[in-house]
Amino acid sequence: MDNRDEVREFLISRRAKITPADAGLPVHGDRRVPGLRRTEVAALAGVSVEYYAKLERGAIAGASASVLDALARALQLDDAERAHLFHLAHAADGTTAGMRPRRRPAKRWQPRPALQWVLDAFTAPAIVRNGRMDLLATNHLGRAMHAGLYAATGEPTPNFVRFTFLQLDAAHDFYPDWDLAADTSVAILHTEAGRDPHDKELHDLVGELSTRSEEFRRRWSSRNVRSHGAGTKLFHLADVGDLRLAYESVDMISEPGLTLTLYAAEPGSRTAHALDLLASWTSPTVTPSTTTGA
CATH class of the missing domain: 3.30.450.180 (Beta-Lactamase)
Structure with a gap:
């Protein structure tokens, strides 16, 4: 299943939670939206604005571990949120399909x-x-x-x-x-x-x-x-x-x-x-x- 919507909504929601003050950034003028701007997240993560905008549109497949780590730091993700970001990236790459154990369908699970x-x-x-x-x-x-x-x-x-x-x-x-x-x-x-x-x-x-x-x-x-x-x-x-x-x-x-x-x-x-x-x-x-x- 395509998880672009989930990636997009997750990144937008995390960006909205971080204020410029939280990130140690100066505030200039009125801000029409809560949280950080895309340009600020990109600068904090050390990536181009174009590349971050692509990620926030849900196109996270192929993102390297170093980029995901930088993004997690920029958005000040906790351990659970960081793990979730990596899971979303792995799902977009299709790697989780091979990592998931095979399960027997239909029959209700019973404890041994x-x-x-x-x-x-x-x-x-x-x-x-x-x-x-x-x-x-x-x-x-x-x-x-x-x-x-x-x-x-x-x-x-x-x-x-x-x-x-x-x-x-x-x-x-x-x-x-x-x-x-x-x-x-x-x-x-x-x-x-x-x-x-x-x-x-x-x-x-x-x-x-x-x-x-x-x-x-x-x-x-x-x-x-x-x-x-x-x-x-x-x-x-x-x-x-x-x-x-x-x-x-x-x-x-x-x-x-x-x-x-x-x-x-x-x-x-x-x-x-x-x-x-x-x-x-x-x-x-x-x-x-x-x-x-x-």
Whole structure:
């Protein structure tokens, strides 16, 4: 698929975020548009105005790594944005098609028994998702933590982004800071779109959400991207209250394109006690309580 539109919108949006003062440039006269001018970006990156204008029109195929690095510095891209720029360039070159692992079509992915054993060995919540934010596998506590997501979507493989924007009552209950969760989910989806522009299911998902949710459409147009490796998240479950959890996310070498996320509570905290209570409902011999607010 041609990614010229994505390249163009991404570069324009990043240029608009940098002021002359941010770049250490003097300001002369009134400026009709926010951010830097094309001439200023070109000068900062050490390329001709004509060449930068060509890049901003989406013709990024063939750009060298040194040019992309210079562009990233000129636009003050963070690590996630820089990686996204390189992914867009590789996609334009057609190199990502050869780099992507072959996937078996049609059949829904199922965790290998050994992987499910590993998940179940964790006493804290553990989940596996793909780049489209489909929730593919959980351990017992991960399933209980996301019971509201399964209930709201009615799907055996729920999607976090679809849940966030289309199941608003349940999503606002589950995410006390809904705006942050919404921004993060769209940024992760945008990152995946740059990494794999040939994913038809992802394009279909973006099209569906853009049609059905103005909130999604507005965030998607911002072209923000981010990595999602570690941090803290706040959740709310009706049965046990707020859960403030640290998380670590790692790419799965054995399953390219999938991410394993492990959650943990600070020892001795209220969240740790709440997780202990939730865990008491996840035993195979006990029917878990329905968490309507999760």
